[in-house]
Amino acid sequence: MGIYWITPSLKGKNIVLLIASLIFYAWGGPTYLILLLLMSAISWIGSLRVEALENKPRRRMLVLWITTLIQLGLLGYFKYAGLFTATLKHFIGWPQHVLEVALPIGISFYTFQLITYTVDVYRNEAKAQRSYWMVLLYAALYFQCIAGPIVRYQDVADEITGRKVKLEEVGRGISRFSVGLFKKAVLANSCAKIADQLCPMDISVLQHQSAAAIWLGLLMYMLQIYLDFSAYSDMAIGMGWMVGFHFKENFNYPYISQSITEFWRRWHISLSTFFRDYVYIPLGGNRKGAFRQIINMFVVWAATGFWHGANWNYLLWGLYFFVFLVLEKWVIKGLLAKTPRVFKHIYLLVIIYFGWLLFRYTNFNTLMVAFKGMFAMNHNQWLDMSTKMIFLNNIYFIIFAIIACLPIASMAYRWLKVEMRRRFVSRVAFYIVDIVAPVALVLISTMTLVGNSYNPFLYFQF
Template identity: 70%
Template sequence: MVFSSLLFMYAFLPLTMICYWLMPSLRAKNIVLLLASLIFYAWGGPRYLILLLLMTLISWLGARIIGAVESHPKLRTLTLWVTTLLQLGLLGYFKYAGFLTTISHQLTGWPHQILSVALPIGISFYTFQLITYTVDVYRHDAPAQHSYWMVLLYAALFFQCIAGPIVRYQDVANEIMHRPTRWNEISRGISRFAVGLFKKAVLANSVASLADQLLPMKASALQHLPASALALGLLMYMVQIYLDFSAYSDMAIGMGWMVGFHFKENFNYPYISQSITEFWRRWHISLSSFFRDYVYIPLGGNRKGALRQIFNMFVVWAATGFWHGAHWNYILWGLYFFVFLVLEKWVLKGFFNHFPRIFKHLYLLVVVYFGWLLFRFTDFYTLAVAAKGLFTLNGNAWTDVHTQMVLMNNLYIMLVAILACLPWWKNGYRAWMNWANRVPVVATVANLIDVIAPIVLVAIATLMLVGNSYNPFLYFQF
């Protein structure tokens, strides 16, 4: 079940919210959320619910022990290491066993049969959340939770369990046990959910279809396409991956507001950045900050000299790439950004100060654009065919009639999708509301629009989803 499905929109979410709001106490509300979350997770793979329960139990027990042995620092540290390694071991088995046994087989001939393990939905996200829980307790950033069920609610909460954002325990520890219901936040949450739903169902799905058409995943199809098709397809993929994941985060944050949780922003218009460093402060913020605070800084950060800092950055970006998938291209993608981050910090920093903003912005877009090419293709031969085709090295012309027709027929939706990646609409809305609030009559109209707009967005999204089986969520695979 995905957020942008009719079943979720018109059955699961309304029933859950109605039951939640009718409950007389926070304890009862938490029970509703927990039961709904377990049903939601089990919908996509009931057998892996046991894994989620087990991994939560490991972190809950580990945190209880860490909290109970304050006077024994070595035992606290040992418990943290054991708990973290168990979590990473389970993640490694389910996500990377096939990849690692393939490498071993290629190098040594062993094992004779490569492991094939199905990837549990959301394991990359809830594993990192459970790690932050035990680390936050270890660092005294949050108290150990006595109730296993509340830790399970934190890990399994259906708003963000299967595709993020990665919510740190310290950020929601108080809200799990103490949060009021505010009707103005429910309204804001519904509006934020509607915006995310529209971005996903209308914009992301539309450009995803174009990306698959113009930049197919098979080398045999890529070889016959002109460079303009591949270039336009890669641009649509660049737009898709932002709209897809930021839309999911919008919906997760909106649903959090509906029940009193306040998740941090996960995207801040990364395509307006002027450097790769700034881009990664704006893109998938919860993942970037996780690696910074739980890997980079514990390794020494920038406190132990330039060479050690470069090594620490290398570890972080190799891990960032590997987190996205058990294929070499993801590792290469992570190291690709590592190279540019190192260049920006030690080579390009002086030059950047003298560049006009437009050139820095164009530099960012070009680097990210070709980075998404590495991200899209897990097979290196197919990647090479696509890269050659972009520069007309496959023997095809720059463009053809079919590509021109696709561009003309979809120009409007392409432009709207690209503009949705920019903060113009958000800034325009704020300016409109600031002006409207000064004029009573206009303020009344503005408030009416605020009520009607989410209904219109949901209605349009519904029309797009009815009878449309093409509704992927990219980050489910991670």
């Protein structure tokens, strides 16, 4: 960052950023840097051809399809080859050996980004980039390449070639990054530790867990998922501000929603937007009648579920939300409109809660044991002393983690900022806190990471 800030020209800054991004990516798997370079080259060449064939629509569309199918084919091979060959072997006994393909880090994110680039050029929503290195920079930006958000090319095209770093935004970026780091290192990791203790993946241990243990463990997983995923987006947005990029918000306090429809407008917004703009609308959206709309929604939510991981439970998870979205649109829409807000919120939390159960367990036998265990159907007890002690020992942390999932802190911060600006002494004190707080958060996060080897990386499956 220091080298970036003291580099005088934008061209030099882009070179610094690109080198840093390639080193960062190679650190997690140097072999697959070649794949990132190749896929960026495919999109770069394909987009240039698409733009050059402006007056030849058929050939233009053919190039778009070829480019997109190559990208999806590579994603499919690296991410799903093992799953499909294992499934075939299970049902028909062929092939003899299941393919074991290592998953390149971040491939789900940068594949979708490169597809948006080619499609945006095809739609004349963006100009094809003449420099391969700038396309590679777009795909490889180290602070969002491996964990999102999915950034559309048209949203950052101008900033790649012409941006300015503002001191005020650097400060905001540092603050936003420190909050994200704290959410991940302190809150999400602590939630994960409790969740893994109470809702273990080992079926032999899980079947002896009390019902209360599984309920509490799943609650902690519910908090972990949001705090972890949104933390990476916070860090990416913050680091973007530090170098002059402005990424759109990716999470907007989804747990305050009052319907599944609203939840998906607030959760992983960049992914929902991608499937809406590049799958749902091109399929016809809601323009061809209710039946066709349901089919389009089915395709989108099957793809959304499958995108999250190479296991069949993710497909089930996506279709689980498809069912409730269809119900909300055509069956219970009127009932929801008349339902008091508090009951709509409870309805949302219950649906999401059980949805995370589907998301957590990739093995269906383990999933069923967990579900039955929640209602003491595994010959397990309802409450044990160990779970009670874990709950009591962590009660204040759990309350704090729940508050961190709500907009309470951001609302209080904005209110204090307005109130304290009215008095000079208070304003000075507020600005001092504004400087000290990010430093404190980074120090606490660093000490937590150094002192604790438990640092789960949920994005390994992407």
